[in-house]
Amino acid sequence: MSGWWDDAVVYEVYPRSFADADGDGVGDLRGIIARLPYLASLGVEGLWLTPFQRSPQEDQGYDISDYCDVDPLFGTLADFDELLASAHAHGLRVLVDIVPNHTSVENPLFEAAVAAGPGSPERDLFVFRRGRGEASELPPNNWLSVFGGPAWHRAAPGSQTDPEWYLHLFSPGQPDWNWENPRVGDYFERVLRFWFDRDVDGIRVDVAHGLFKAEGLPDSPTVPTVIDGLRSNPLAMDQEPVHDVYRHWRRVADSYSPSRLLVGEVNLPPERSARYTRPDELHQTFAFAFIKLGWDAASWQEVGAQLARVRDETGSSPSWALENHDIVRTATRFGGGVRGRRRARAALAALLGLPGAVYVFQGQELGLPEVDVPLADRVDPMWHHGGVSRDGARIPLPWSADADGAHGFSPSTGERSWLPTPEGWGRFSVETQEGSDDSSLALFRRATVRRSDLHASGRFSTGEGVSWRADDGGTAARDTPVRLIARRSGGVSVVVAMGDGPVVLPPGELLFSSEPLIEGLLPPDATAWVG
Incomplete structure (x- = not known):
């Protein structure tokens, strides 16, 4: 079944760090309501809200104690209803995060x-x-x-x-549900219907592949690693009965009019992940093989070709993303500094030129870098239990250049923000970038508008496949591929210059570029759409 989500751009809102309306240093639902005009101005079709439900906040909300209420830290259920109605009035769909693998010890x-x-x-x-x-x-x-x-x-x-x-596959404060017990399935059906009945447009399913465990809970055949524990222990995830859960959830989602979207966090190789998006299961899963890539044409081509093969075999299109609240920001991952930010711009433009849904993490449109949070200020339980911190991608969003209120994140008279903003954070702010046609924010808006126009004109079509190629760029023989070409089956090519010099564009009309061409060539660390 096709839906609005097939080619949507969805913006992930991390409520803790988006906008703080009440001045307690933590973002909240009323802060999101106040910023809905900004979100609508980005040209996105939907919002994914990470958990705001009642929780002791040991894992920043992914330890839910009451799935059908709002944590007072973020507001009230009435605030959520107002947010949902206002988002719909702005033409934005809303996805709610549900965590079915584990709960909170305070449930x-x-x-x-x-x-x-x-x-x-x-x-x-x-x-x-x-x-x-x-x-x-x-x-x-x-x-x-x-x-x-x-x-x-x-x-x-x-x-x-x-x-x-x-x-507890995660922290000791997050006990795993026993999905072998039918009462757990009944419990979560009530949770789904609670949010669907409130007119939520869909849900994002956390750790969607982790509900069932191998019968008898035998020892892992290999010693799991710390951070990769769920992937490296095949007995703790991706068990066959999980698919029956999503077949049932799909029937529930399709019983509503319009049908509600189901998108899963399935951190598995593409061949395994695609099984979760068979026609009667989830609508989408994130392309995790893509989300962790560095800046390397050969790697992009290899992973892109793998995803294309899986799509051809299963009919399951990727849902593209390069950032989320668990991943190091691309501006840092791609080299840092000015060049890293330029590459992050190009990467985001490349994703927006591909067929299928694109998920964008808040601040990605601003080119925010990863922050090295001081040790004393780190709150991520992964840091305290395993020595890896995700706090650096979760720094409060800078709205103004002025340092008061953590650069407009909170009222200037408010408390210190839950994670500190670094010195100079205001130079990345929405206010600063609104005033520049060359900013990452301006580029993102131009790209979403152009993407929409190309869909309206038929140049971009739903369901297109992609063929991938990496080569020497057409300007000189090189041992290392520096030009990536992702050609949509409808005829448009997305070209990314990933080396130190300019590359030749294939024949056709220049539809969009992240940087101006130089004597007809695409400069390094830039993307163009050609058709």
Whole structure:
């Protein structure tokens, strides 16, 4: 089933860091409401809101204790309803983040499970097991948490009568649900319907491939690594029963008019990820093979060709992204400084020229770099458990050049922002970039307008495939490919100059470029659409 999402540009809003209306140093729903005109001006079709539901915030909201309420940190359910209605009035769809793999230790159902004790029906909603050793002193198996350390925690540490441990693939504050129990599926159907009945346009499914675990929970055949724990332990994810969950969810989504979008975080190789977007399952999954790429033509060509093969075999189109709240910002990943920001602009322009949906992380339109957050200010549980911090991509968005209120993120009389903004952050601000036709913000707006125009004229069509090539750029023989060409089946080519010199454009009309041509050549670290 086709829908508005097939070629949509969706903007990820990380509420904590988007806009703070009440001055407590943390972004909130009313801050988003106030900035909806800005979001509409970007030319995006949808917003994905990361978790704002009730939570103790151990993992910045991905530890949800009540899936059907708003955490007071962000506002109220009435605020959400106003945000949704206002977004719709601005022509923006809204996606809500749902976390079905794990919950919070403060979820009343988990609290009841701990209190009820071993063998109780309350505990069967979660993954409890007796530990190894005579006194159950060792974890039930060798699985590691994605955040570091064992993926198990004692239900009642020190107890002589409760020998059980509970599974947490993430932090100890995030116990995994037991999806073998049908009551868990019933619980989440009610959650879906709660948000769909409020007229939410879709959901993003967190860790969509991680619900079921291998029968018997055997030891991992390989020792999982810390940060890559979910991918490197094949027994903790991508189990076949998970597909029946999404077949059911798809029937629920399609029972609404219009149908609601289901997009999954499936951090698997393309061949495995594509199985989640079969015609009766999720509509989309993120192209994770693409999202972590550096600035290298050969790598882009290799991954792009792999995704194209999977699309041809399965009919599953990629959903493009290069940034999110878990990934190092492209301006830094692509080299840092002025050149890194120029490459980030070109990369974003390249994605917007490809067929399929594009997901953009807040601040990507500004070319924000990664921030090296001082050690004392880091709050990411991955840092505290595993030594890797994602805080640097989550710095509050700079709205003004003035340093007061963390550059317009909060009222100037407000509290210090939850993550500190670095010196000079205002030079990347919306206010600063609004005044420049050469800014990353201006380029992003031009690209979304041009993309929309090309769809309207038929030059861009839904469902097009892509063929990928990397070569020497047509100006001189080189050992390393420096020109990337992604040719849409409709005839338009996206060309990226990824070396140190200019490259030749293929024949055709110049439809868009991230930088002016130089004597007819595309300069380095630039993208053009030619058709």
